[in-house]
Amino acid sequence: MRDAGPVALTPGDTRWRYSSTRGRGKQASTSSRCRPSPGAVSDVRRRAGAVLAAWRVSPDVVEDALLVVSELLTNAIVHALPPAVLRLVWTRNAGLGTLRVEVTDAGPAGQPPAGIDPDEHGRGEEIVHALASRYGIETRPGAVIRWADLVTV
Template sequence: MPPVPGAVSDVRRRAGAVLAAWKVSPEIVEDALLVVSELLTNAIVHALPPAVLRLRWMRDAGLGTLHIEVTDAGPSCAARQQRAGIDPDEHGRGEEIVHALATRYGMRTSRRGVTRWAELVAV
């Protein structure tokens, strides 16, 4: 995903189309799209490009689990410097939103970058 205006909303629309094609439980689609938006926005604002979104829908024993992950190239120096001047009333809630909506969530780092992930479960 390129770090340009409108990129997050474009990818969110495309993710919504994929979730509809997969027949993902409607009860989690809205939450899933919010998680997608938050993880992608975090990657654009705080990390180096590229940002890559991966979705996986798994059904097992009547449950559906949607795995969402966004991988970026790691934190940018400019993002670290900007954080000091960011108004906490306007920014910084994305991670809290993801944690509130996800059944499980986490982060992995590798030489290639940082991956933040979340899972949502539907019954």
Template sequence: MAVQLNTPVREACEHVCSVPPVAGAVPAARRQVGRILADWEVCADIVDDALLVVSELLTNAIVHALPPALLRLSWVREGGLGTLRVEVTDAGPALAAGHCPSGIDPDEHGRGVEIVHALATRHGIRVRPGGITRWADLVALGATP
């Protein structure tokens, strides 16, 4: 008698794009990400949070870091869970710690990291020579392939 094991189906998608440090780049990237997440059939319960995380991480990279900003999205569905990872890599800080770019009111900025931490299941930073990657995972229960 043959025994059939139910192995979870694993599906993975990935998208990588460079985001230029120009006016309108973040909203354009956000629209593009929305289309990608729809194409991937990412669970609706995390799409809005994902778009906000993308906006915050990209804005941070464009305002506070050296270009280029590289956005990487990955969506993995396995065993009833869906995990969307948002990563933004930049070339490191544009200014020394504690300094704000000219024309930026520090009272109106600085909450992006807190927003990402509040929305993400997991988050972190990877530092390597020549670049920093900030990442956030958003997990959806009941994600079926």
């Protein structure tokens, strides 16, 4: 993996790291906040696609990863307290690549928003589980982190 230089997920956001992981391969990561506004998820999804392209992640993984990004961010915006923060970590080791998609929020917001049709929502977790090699939820004081790993050869 070559250093592709800084790639911003949000305008002016150049928090991007590229480092060796103690002889176990190479790793790149970036993060971005997502505000609960119309179009926010699609904007972050588009920027995430640019980051993954710069990291030369396999197009097959990128397609699945962008769907996972959309599902996890939408879940955080609709059902949790802000902010929703997306973090992407790409690790290459011995020919294998692992992309971790993490979305952190401030915990459950309580009642779901009015007007949500249960027939149109509620499948995001199933989609993430189907696409990810591994997935999980971590809770910390004031934060919930939902993550999914996608692995490529």
